[in-house]
Amino acid sequence: MKKPILTIITFFIVAVQALAQNITTPNVEQKDDQSTIIKKIETNSQYTIVTFENYAYQDNAWLQLNKEIFIQTDLSNAHYEYVKSENIAMVPNKNxxxxxxxxxxxxxxxxKIPSAAKSIDIIEHAGLSRPGINYFNFYNVSLTEQAAATNHVKVTDVVLLPPPPVAADTASTGLFNGSPSNYMQNAMNSMGPMYASMAKSVLDAQLAYFKQPGKIAEIAKLNKDYFDALVKVGFNYEQALKIITANGLISKSSSVTGQ
Incomplete structure (x- = not known):
């Protein structure tokens, strides 16, 4: 009777270890690319397979994979290297x-990683990232613990209504029998060119500001950091995108003054 019992126990241990390495939405302690999530990790008899999902935070966003990507487990410094991939372009090509x-x-x-591993790092590019490029680097990815559910914050559209009409004050405007006085007519005529000149000055200042060397790239990097920060604190990708498009960090008024 001892041999069948040992066989059952051994089978049970192997099954538990196998299940420990098949997990959906694993908890990730840190990652470099905030627009990509890990949907699933599974280990079969040949491979450890990681399913990713990338979200475009802007139009014409692109992604590609370096074949140097590897896995490192909590057991040792050994590298478990890339074998193949599906549905993503390899460098130098792009999706x-x-x-x-x-x-x-x-x-x-x-x-295939060892069955005893409890967490992994996924490293596409070790060291510092180049400006404007995020690599598929994920650190301390749990093989036993799922990520906590994201608290979805409802973002509603804000509709701006025009101000209510202001009743005409005939005493202050000098209206008599429905016709403006000569004084008010002259004042209005003189204000028109002044407002046109002010509008032109504002537009010229904006154009000069954005033409400064590196300024467009600086603003783009700031908006990307803003997007990543929103995702990191709990907003989903749709919410973060809506926030940065509706409320950019660089307003038109501040760009005119060069702030």
Whole structure:
């Protein structure tokens, strides 16, 4: 009777270890690319397979994969290297997501990791990232704990209504029998060119500001950091995109003054 019992126990241990490495939406302690999530990690008899989903935070966003990507477990410094992938372009080619909000799901196959591993790092590019480029680097990805559910915050559209009409004050405007006085007519005529000149000055100042070397790239980087920060604190991708498009960090008025 001892041999069948040992066989059952061994089978049970192997089954538990296998299940521990098959997880959906695993908890991730830190990641470099806020627009990509890990949907699933599974290990079969040949590979450890990671399913990713990338979300376009702007029009014409692009992504690509370096074949140098690897997995490192909590057990050792050994690298479990890239084997193959599905539905993602390899460097130097690119996948382009035409519209903000588009999604791309893809899979990456790695050499099989040990069954005793409880967490992994996924590293596409070790070291400092280049400006404007985020790599698929995920740190301390749990193989036993799922990510906490995101608290969805409802973002509603804000509709701006025109102000209510102001009743005409005939005493102050000098109206008599429905016709403006000569004084008010002359004042209004003189204000027209003044407002036109002010509008032109504002527009010229804006154009000069944005033409400064590196200014467009600086603003784009700031908006990207803003988007990543919104996602990191709990907004989903749609909400973060809506916030940065409706309430940019750089307003038109501040750009005119060069702030």
């Amino acid at each position: 382009v997501l035409k519209k903000a909000g588009d999604k791309l799901e893809f899979k990456v196959y790695f050499k």
